[in-house]
Amino acid sequence: MVTTIHSELFENLRLELRRGSLIIAVLAQLRTEHYGYALRKALADRGMEIEESTLYPLLRRLESQGLLVSEWREEDKRNKRFYRLSENGTLILKELLEEWQNMNSSLNRIV
Amino acid sequence: MDLLERYLQAVRTYLPAGQQDDIIRELSANLRAQIEDKEAELGRSLNEEELAGILKQHGHPLIVASRYRQPRYLIGPTLFPQYWLVMKIILAVMAFGYGVTAVVMLAESNPILQVLAAVFSFAGAVLPTFAWVTIVYAVLDLCNTKFRLMEKWTKEWNEKFDPRKLPTVRSIPQGLGAKPISRSLTVFELFFTSAFLLWWLRVTPIRKLALFMTLGPAGLSDRVPFQLGPVWHTLFVPVVLVCLAAIGQQIVTLIHPDWVKFYYRARLITNACNLILFYSVIRSSELLVLVPGTADAASFSEPLRIVNLVLHYSLILGAGITILECLKMVRRLIRVVYKRATAPAL
Numbered sequence: 217m218v219t220t221i222h223s224e225l226f227e228n229l230r231l232e233l234r235r236g237s238l239i240i241a242v243l244a245q246l247r248t249e250h251y252g253y254a255l256r257k258a259l260a261d262r263g264m265e266i267e268e269s270t271l272y273p274l275l276r277r278l279e280s281q282g283l284l285v286s287e288w289r290e291e292d293k294r295n296k297r298f299y300r301l302s303e304n305g306t307l308i309l310k311e312l313l314e315e316w317q318n319m320n321s322s323l324n325r326i327v
Numbered sequence: 328m329d330l331l332e333r334y335l336q337a338v339r340t341y342l343p344a345g346q347q348d349d350i351i352r353e354l355s356a357n358l359r360a361q362i363e364d365k366e367a368e369l370g371r372s373l374n375e376e377e378l379a380g381i382l383k384q385h386g387h388p389l390i391v392a393s394r395y396r397q398p399r400y401l402i403g404p405t406l407f408p409q410y411w412l413v414m415k416i417i418l419a420v421m422a423f424g425y426g427v428t429a430v431v432m433l434a435e436s437n438p439i440l441q442v443l444a445a446v447f448s449f450a451g452a453v454l455p456t457f458a459w460v461t462i463v464y465a466v467l468d469l470c471n472t473k474f475r476l477m478e479k480w481t482k483e484w485n486e487k488f489d490p491r492k493l494p495t496v497r498s499i500p501q502g503l504g505a506k507p508i509s510r511s512l513t514v515f516e517l518f519f520t521s522a523f524l525l526w527w528l529r530v531t532p533i534r535k536l537a538l539f540m541t542l543g544p545a546g547l548s549d550r551v552p553f554q555l556g557p558v559w560h561t562l563f564v565p566v567v568l569v570c571l572a573a574i575g576q577q578i579v580t581l582i583h584p585d586w587v588k589f590y591y592r593a594r595l596i597t598n599a600c601n602l603i604l605f606y607s608v609i610r611s612s613e614l615l616v617l618v619p620g621t622a623d624a625a626s627f628s629e630p631l632r633i634v635n636l637v638l639h640y641s642l643i644l645g646a647g648i649t650i651l652e653c654l655k656m657v658r659r660l661i662r663v664v665y666k667r668a669t670a671p672a673l
Contacts, residue, residue, distance in 0.1 A: 251357070268357065269385060294356060
């Protein structure tokens with residue numbers, strides 16, 4: 217019982233910690249154009265596993281916020297939606313990376 | 328691929344109407360790419376089980392579709408604490424109002440069943456009240472989300488906030504096992520102490536209600552052949568005084584719920600007085616006696632003996648509970664005084 221509560225608590229905290237980091241990872245990876253599934257593979261290859269059902273809606277949300285742009289294009293005889301970082305997204309990513317590095321340095325000094 | 332089409336159809340059902348085609352087209356492209364990727368890896372087409380595995384890993388259609396929706400609340404986390412507080416206050420006021428109405432109806436000699444019906448109509452009134460308060464707050468939340476009201480107000484409040492205008496620290500700090508006494512509990516106690524006092528002062532309808540509660544419909548009959556024994560008459564004035572003291576304490580607690588030490592001390596004193604009263608009554612064997620002039624008195628002797636026995640043990644039980652209550656008050660009082668003395672300065 218205690219172990220279950222402990223692991224549930226850890227899982228909730230882990231998800232909270234990951235949420236912001238995932239956005240940075242997605243934005244950074246989309247400096248190069250990708251479609252949904254290819255992006256997921258690219259992230260997984262770099263150690264950032266993410267569920268499809270989380271990634272695909274996230275892409276649409278980031279696009280609606282103006283951080284990404286997308287276009288439908290044919291590749292391997294199949295139409296796919298390709299995403300890349302917008303101009304605004306590039307600026308925001310730069311600021312987010314600075315913030316993340318500052319936070320990381322502070323945490324390193326604390327822990 | 329029939330399985331994939333069925334899966335996409337199921338997801339489509341739960342998607343926002345205006346975006347269904349676009350989302351399904353994209354999802355379909357991604358899933359097909361994933362399937363082709365797997366097929367390339369295996370060097371053959373996927374069988375049904377493998378395809379089902381990919382779709383299962385992707386998630387239940389309802390959950391997948393829900394991720395494309397913005398989180399929606401009837402009442403969001405910003406307004407919910409305020410909504411809940413208002414709801415509790417309104418329901419407490421209603422409960423008090425219905426309680427007072429019941430007492431007034433009894434004092435005006437309305438039939439008991441009519442009074443009980445009025446009390447139970449409270450349950451019927453709660454539901455519409457609950458619904459209306461919820462609707463009002465749902466509309467407020469909608470306006471808040473649309474016009475970002477809380478954001479504006481929070482900014483304004485922060486600008487106007489001056490810590491020097493905060494109220495002075497309460498006499499007993501929080502977090503030391505001395506939480507303020509619950510007002511709803513005090514209202515409950517006040518209501519029942521007042522009802523008991525009215526019964527004691529021989530307000531007939533209250534007496535009838537008490538008999539109804541203990542003896543059922545037979546208690547409403549005018550032919551109940553029992554009356555209180557002589558021991559109760561000697562205690563008439565002390566009981567009235569203890570009740571008045573308890574009511575006084577409850578009114579003070581209602582106004583100042585943070586006067587915790589006063590509450591524990593006053594409760595300790597009234598409970599000690601109650602114990603003396605219990606002791607005086609328990610010693611008597613004639614708690615109830617036959618009404619003088621009752622016809623066929625002999626046939627009532629056995630029921631009277633049983634009723635007296637039940638009352639006797641009920642009073643012993645009541646005394647036991649009062650002793651426990653006294654010990655609880657002493658323990659809490661010691662804890663409050665001790666912790667306060669040893670608490671570090673804030």
